[in-house]
Amino acid sequence: MDLVAAAVADPVRRSILTLLRSGPVPAGEIAAHFPISRPAISRHLRVLRESGLVRDTLTGRKRLYELDPAPIAPLVEWLTELGRPDGWEHRFDALETEVYRTRRFKREERSA
Template sequence: MDQVAGAIADPVRREILMMLRDEQLSAGQIAERFVISRPAVSRHLRVLRDSGLVRDELVGRRRFYVLRTEPLTDLTDWIAGLTRPAGWEHRLDALETEVYRARRDHRDRAPAAPSPRRREDTA
C-alpha cells in the first residue's frame, strides 16, 4: 500500500494513470503529452510499473503501458475506512431493525377498524 501511495503522490504519475484509464499507450505517446523530457517520463513509468499500477506489453517492437487497478484496492479500502465512522453500518442496521420492530408493534397494537355496516343492518 505504501508503494502505491508513493506512486500516486506525484501529479505527473496521476496524469499518466488517467491517460491509461481509457487506452493503452506507448511511452512515446505518453511523453508527447507532457513538457517534461522523455527520460523523466520513463522514470515515472518505472515507478508506476514497480508499484504494480501499470504493466507493459510488448507488441512487435513497441511497448505499450496498461493500467492495473488491483493494487489500488488496499489503498481505497483504507481511505474508505477513514471517511466513514467506525461501526456506522452496524448502527444503521440496528436503527433499521428498530424501525421495523416499532412499525410491527404499532400495527399489532392498533385496534381493528370497524367493519362497514350493511344497509339491511340499519333498518
C-alpha cells in the same frame, strides 16, 4: 499499499494513470502529453510498474503501457475506512440530537 500510495502521490503519475484508463498507450504517446523529458517520463513509468499499477508489453518496437487497477483496491479501502466516522462519533451525534429534543420538549411544556 505503501508503493501504490507513493506512486499516486505524484501529479504526473496520476495524470499518466488517467491517460491509461482508456486502454494501452505507447510510451512515446504518453511522453508527448507532458512538457517534461522522455527520461523523466520513463522514470515515472518505472515507479508505476514497480507499484503494480501499470503493465508493459513489447509489441514490435513499441512498448505499450496499460493500467492495472487491482493494486489500488487496498488503498481505496483504507481511505474509505479513514473517512468514516468511528462508532463514538455516531453516538455523540445521537446524544446531541436527544439533548436538543429534550430542551425543545421542556420549552414547549413551559409555554403550554
